[in-house]
Amino acid sequence: MAKPIEIYRLLLKRFGFLNWWPGETSFEVLVGAILTQQTSWKNVEKAIASLKKEQCLSLECLASINIKSLEKLIRPSGYYKQKARRLKDICSSIKDEYGSIDKLFSLDAQALRKKLLSYKGIGNETADSIVLYAANKPIFVIDAYTKRIMRRINKMPIDISYDSLQEYFEKNVKRDLELYKDMHAQFVELGKSYCKTIPLCDNCPANNICAYYESARSAKQARHA
Numbered sequence: 227m228a229k230p231i232e233i234y235r236l237l238l239k240r241f242g243f244l245n246w247w248p249g250e251t252s253f254e255v256l257v258g259a260i261l262t263q264q265t266s267w268k269n270v271e272k273a274i275a276s277l278k279k280e281q282c283l284s285l286e287c288l289a290s291i292n293i294k295s296l297e298k299l300i301r302p303s304g305y306y307k308q309k310a311r312r313l314k315d316i317c318s319s320i321k322d323e324y325g326s327i328d329k330l331f332s333l334d335a336q337a338l339r340k341k342l343l344s345y346k347g348i349g350n351e352t353a354d355s356i357v358l359y360a361a362n363k364p365i366f367v368i369d370a371y372t373k374r375i376m377r378r379i380n381k382m383p384i385d386i387s388y389d390s391l392q393e394y395f396e397k398n399v400k401r402d403l404e405l406y407k408d409m410h411a412q413f414v415e416l417g418k419s420y421c422k423t424i425p426l427c428d429n430c431p432a433n434n435i436c437a438y439y440e441s442a443r444s445a446k447q448a449r450h451a
């Protein structure tokens with residue numbers, strides 16, 4: 227079974243340091259993490275650009291803006307009615323309870339995660355992305371790419387839960403902010419570039435430690451024997 231750090235080293239060698247997540251401020255990262263649900267990052271960038279243009283990329287503005295105006299501004303991000311409602315409600319709750327994003331982010335990682343999960347529209351992956359990339363606290367983010375890659379490389383169970391896989395990474399990878407950030411980014415890059423639904427194994431940087439690739443290669447050899 228390949229250790230996560232071994233996989234990471236192979237990916238880092240191929241992709242280089244990825245320097246995630248784009249965003250000029252912690253608040254921008256939080257907004258991006260909410261808007262990126264079920265859409266591409268390109269669409270999120272357009273929505274964020276509109277919010278910036280209208281000088282509304284702030285907790286105060288998003289908590290008080292008229293909902294129709296917000297829908298219009300974030301329309302490029304898709305599901306804009308639902309996202310506008312959620313974004314406004316989340317910002318209002320943060321403003322009422324904490325007064326500022328810095329105060330919210332002063333909670334420790336687990337308390338912050340729990341608080342974020344209490345907001346409608348924030349699930350595990352979004353909460354952990356905010357804790358890691360916006361609040362700069364080391365927590366391991368799991369996403370669909372990471373699940374698929376670990377299922378293939380290390381034969382992890384198909385139905386492994388978010389929490390179990392997160393616990394696996396956190397037990398096996400030194401708790402380090404920059405390492406956790408870049409490791410998640412590398413897994414996403416591998417999932418997008420090679421470990422797709424139909425994997426492109428022959429040029430994959432992790433193929434020499436991948437159980438799926440090894441099985442496929444052995445089966446091919448057996449067929450040609």
Ligand code: SF4
Nearest residue numbers: 421425427430433436
């Ligand atoms: S070798 Fe294939 S299955 Fe294994 S990680 Fe790479 S692309 Fe995915």
